[in-house]
Amino acid sequence: MEVRLHGMWASPYVIRVIWALTLKGVEYEYIEEDLSNKSMAVLEYNPIYKKVPVLVHNGKPVIESAVILQYIEETWPDGTPLLPEDPYERAMARFWIDFGQQKSLTFFAFFLTSEEDKHKTAAQVLETLKILEEEALGDKKFFGGNTINMVDLFFGWLTYSFGCMEHISGVQVLLPKNLPRLHQWTLDFKQEPVIKENLPDSTALLEHFKRVTKHLKSSNKFNPA
Amino acid sequence: MEVRLHGMWASPYVIRVIWALTLKGVEYEYIEEDLSNKSMAVLEYNPIYKKVPVLVHNGKPVIESAVILQYIEETWPDGTPLLPEDPYERAMARFWIDFGQQKSLTFFAFFLTSEEDKHKTAAQVLETLKILEEEALGDKKFFGGNTINMVDLFFGWLTYSFGCMEHISGVQVLLPKNLPRLHQWTLDFKQEPVIKENLPDSTALLEHFKRVTKHLKSSNKFNPA
The missing domain is CATH 3.40.30.10 (Glutaredoxin)
Incomplete structure (x- = not known):
């Protein structure tokens, strides 16, 4: 193949x-x-x-x-385009993906935060998500506009991971209240047929994240500080 | 304008x-x-x-x-191309730029290493440069092949910075001996007319890096660990 x-x-x-x-x-x-x-x-x-x-x-x-x-x-340029055509819009899409890469530790820190740091960590996650909501998503349905693009795919794992993060860290992000537009995006994204048919099982995912978090915390392999 | x-x-x-x-x-x-x-x-x-x-x-x-x-x-697609045409070669170029972004702390750590860590830091810098030499440059004159491309531009600042790094850290990378092909690249790159005409003054640069290093070390703004 x-x-x-x-x-x-x-x-x-x-x-x-x-x-x-x-x-x-x-x-x-x-x-x-x-x-x-x-x-x-x-x-x-x-x-x-x-x-x-x-x-x-x-x-x-x-x-x-x-x-x-x-x-x-x-x-495979045919089929659903993953980037806009306009060079400036393409640069913006790449910028947000780069932003996500730079902030990835912030999200993973949420899983691994200690009891004393958990509210500080949650505040950092919220701050990062607020930038995403205000600057990248804005009033659009998807990061890509009316349809999903590479930026939606890049951040898409967040749409089904907040529950796990909150469960493991014990901190509530309260997406619907704090970030209503980003919350609506998580719902709309998961309704897209290709996404809906390719989501990990939420129960298995929670068990997996629990195991990984425990392993990383005990082995000191991850230091979010 | x-x-x-x-x-x-x-x-x-x-x-x-x-x-x-x-x-x-x-x-x-x-x-x-x-x-x-x-x-x-x-x-x-x-x-x-x-x-x-x-x-x-x-x-x-x-x-x-x-x-x-x-x-x-x-x-500005006309003029010197900064990326190859072939999608696979483009992916490789983007991969090496991403690698450089992931390793940037390694290079900056070289400026800011402590007396006790300096040999460990130098070993990490050498290890990163060895990957660049063997996997990215190989037998080519430039990362871009016979002509410079985006990868050369991305790593180009190294070609005039090793002297500063060595002076400030007190550790020798010994590029000509340890990484002869990468050393030859630094010479060839700086001979390209557009590069040669747009290089920072080396004396001013050393003074600048000394000031910045002193400032960062004293303010504890940077922790390479």
């Missing part, structure tokens, strides 16, 4: 790629990786980071989800 | 944009910013990060140097 995706079902980095390939109507073979015992393929294709997703197209690997999304857009 | 660039002469983020505009033959007005007293324009155009470079085109701001470079490529 010419397109293969090495992934892991609960990864926010992988699901973006699944959505993008599905939106483009690209057929692919999916290989679920055991992250505690990665396949030789992942280690060979991604020796620098040894992470998923790895997209393999005609035998050649593309890694890092933001890079893969642009590759998909340029390789 | 339709194109304006708000910059700061010693910034590695700004010089990439200057090189790209010059390679494309785009005329622009340059506004030097005092980073301790930024202009209202920078604060208004870049309220999120309040940083330079800010490229203003027809009154609209583009920020973040990697985003600006792609904007320049798409807005």
Whole structure:
């Protein structure tokens, strides 16, 4: 098969790629990786980071989800466009994806915050989300306007993760009250057929995040400070 | 004037944009910013990060140097291409720029390392540079092949900064011995006319980095750990 995706079902980095390939109507073979015992393929294709997703197209690997999304857009330009046509609008889309990359630690810190820091962490998450709501989403239905684009796919994992974050951290973001437009976006995004049909199981996800959080906290592998 | 660039002469983020505009033959007005007293324009155009470079085109701001470079490529497609045509090669170029963004702290840590950590820091810098040499540059003259491209512009500030880094940290990277191909690249890159004519003054740069390092170390604003 010419397109293969090495992934892991609960990864926010992988699901973006699944959505993008599905939106483009690209057929692919999916290989679920055991992250505690990665396949030789992942280690060979991604020796620098040894992470998923790895997209393999005609035998050649593309890694890092933001890079893969642009590759998909340029390789399969037909079908749903993932970026606007106008260069300025494209720059804005790339800017928000870059913003999400720079702020990713903020979101992950939410899972791993300590009891004493949890309100400070929640305030930082809210501040970041407020920028997204006011500056990136504005009055639009989606980040992409009337239809979803690469920015929606990039932040899409948030739409089903707030519940987990709140449950694990014990802090309420109160999205409907604090960020009503962003909250409406999470509802609209999950109603899109391609997204709706490709969402992780919420119960399994919560159990997964609990396990990962416990493991990271006990091994001190993550220091959000 | 339709194109304006708000910059700061010693910034590695700004010089990439200057090189790209010059390679494309785009005329622009340059506004030097005092980073301790930024202009209202920078604060208004870049309220999120309040940083330079800010490229203003027809009154609209583009920020973040990697985003600006792609904007320049798409807005002025004629002239020297900054990205390859092939989607896979484009993905690779974007991957290496993303790698540089992820590793930027490693390079800045080199300036700010403590006496006890300096050899560990130097080893990390060398390890990162080795990946660049072996995986990204390989046997090519430039990251872009026979001609420079966006990846060369992105990493180009390194070509004139090793001397400063070594002087300030007291650690030798010994580029010619340890990384001969990357060393040759630094020489070739600086010989390109557009680059040669747009390099910061090395004496002024060293003084500048000394001041910044002293300021950051004393204010504890930077913790490379």
